Amino acid sequence: MSTTIIEPAAPAGTRRLLLSVPELSSHAGHFGPIPVISDGAAVLDAVTAAGLLGRGGAGFPAARKLAAVAAGRRAVVVANGAEGEPASSKDAVLLARAPHLVLDGLGIAADVVGARECHFYAPAAALDGIRRALDERRACGYDRRSVRLTASPESFLSGEKTAVINRIAGLPAVPGDQLVSTSQSGLRGRPTLVHNVETLAHLALITRYGPRWFRTAGTPDEPGTMLVTLSGTAATGVVEVPLGIPLLDLLTRHGRTDPRTVRAILVGGYHGTWIPAAALHRAALSTAALRPLHATPGAGVIRVLPRTECGLHASADILTYLAAQSARRCGPCRHGLPTLATTFTPLAHGHPADPREIARLATLVDGRGACAHPDATARLIRSTLDVFAHDVTRHLHGHCEVTDTTPGARS
Template structure:
């Protein structure tokens, strides 16, 4: 147990006793309101790494990597000539996600507090906030105000992200900060060891940093008071359907999927014919399994899925799962960095095959899709082909009846011929 843990953290303000609304509290740009809700950010150092580890905080950008471990590796890799770099990643190139934008507009000070805490923990003096271009000017003003008022002495450079799907990948972020166009790098060493200009670099999603800011204030026990024993804390979830994004909600890990879907207005459970969990690189879940699953790695792992970045795209019974899948693959084929064969040639071929499956259907077309997915999996310069292949394979499982129906010229969702 560290000295930080032996000294009891101050009790959280009454508004922070909720097990649901910890990050999305509506403070906005108002620093005074932020202070009223959360109180001051304690002066932290490397001991915060132990607190984050005890809290069980994992990354909220998709990979769910233990935050304490990443911070520890970054700190250990530092030398006098290789001072660490801390990066807040809010790129959000995933079309089905709005959580990062919700945080950067609704709780920007909490994100910046987390960036400051992470920088202090690893000994970084160089910090970046990577954000959609539309928010750069606003966030630069917020950073300037924090320094001018004495709230924060951390110098943060705000950098606009690209708009491609792969631009939020950690090594692509570092590439752009290094003057590149923002393409994923071949990482023989983790960024925490050798990242921006060869310096140890910790890249954390903005939601992860917002959680770290609350842990720095209220401690690991408080953080663990929400969620499950093995997967503590809350997660911000983006809910969407055929008509677009329906909302962004914060909910404890372990919340049943059915409960989360019930937050969508006019969505009776019996009209849902499938759920895509984790976004375009996620996994389709059969409607018959929704009632038995929860928002956690352990629960979703039983069907080969994961919470990812907290994205849930539901499918109504009048939507064709094969059509939605074909549209996603077509989009992903055009979003690659174009630096390897699986992306340049494999993804377009998979998009064509998925379209043929939609139009023609049948086992032969399904086998072609499965073969192409296997061909590109684990062979790319980054994980873009892998995530696409995973999503496609799950579609073949969940929409198997649709494949047969389309071979007969019919569509289960539309109840009639589809050609």
């Protein structure tokens, strides 16, 4: 690959992204100058060999997105740090700790696909730090690339790629047409690459140190490290771990939590899946390991539900939130999710409800929406009915295992 030779040694171990610091001088000391890309195809080959998967939630191969956009003309590149998921804070932490690593990745992606137009999309608070980082880069000649900043609204769907493109275009940040890939026709009809900020940070390191180094962490099929947001654990916050780490290790070593105190964990955030405590010994943070449990790592959200909390109450709160966050542009969002929420919530509070009707409503919204929001919400509810089946039975009889009284006493 035709890039400049970088003097600083590659980071050892699994602490990679979080090694960086906000100041440009320290960043350059850790990682050296931004690589000069003279052969975009060679970079594509390196990213393909590295096996980098997107870190925004879908886990799509990063090289395939780069190649698809590079095949078009007058491409646009967008760094997406919207992070609308309430249970996630990994993008915010990354942008505060490593803005220059993300900006390096944005510039590299632009060079690979031949884009002259770059955008950075994130909450206004995060953009303050990005603006300072851009000023630093221009002042010392590190990188004079022009980057347009757009503030993302505080909404769950604001980070969906078509919502990102709509907001940058001056429209509401709601999902748009899904029939044509944004890699072919995105912002103003141009090929548009929308990459999560963590994906871009990994891209910056792969370009410097190569695919073999990247693969020293993770699994053969899912290499590298991942930023994970832990909540409900004794130690909360964002940690960087290798993909494939056993969930028990993640909870005990990083979350400082006794597994015996855990009722279940929510993997993948509000669009994720519940995993019962009894299954934790056979679960690891990878798509392959979580597939038998009908779960995926998503954007690296792990929420622990302790034995002192009711899974039906927690799920009802999430479902009510998701129903309110819908774009209301299709039937499943406008009617289906609110109906699902109003049907499920009484069950959580010990009032008459038919689990079969809840499951039927989940099936009705699945696969029929304009975006994946109804599908993922339906998946969460099916997971709830499955993992907390014992709780469902007790609630139907007017009791809750957590309170050992009527569930309505908690409402």
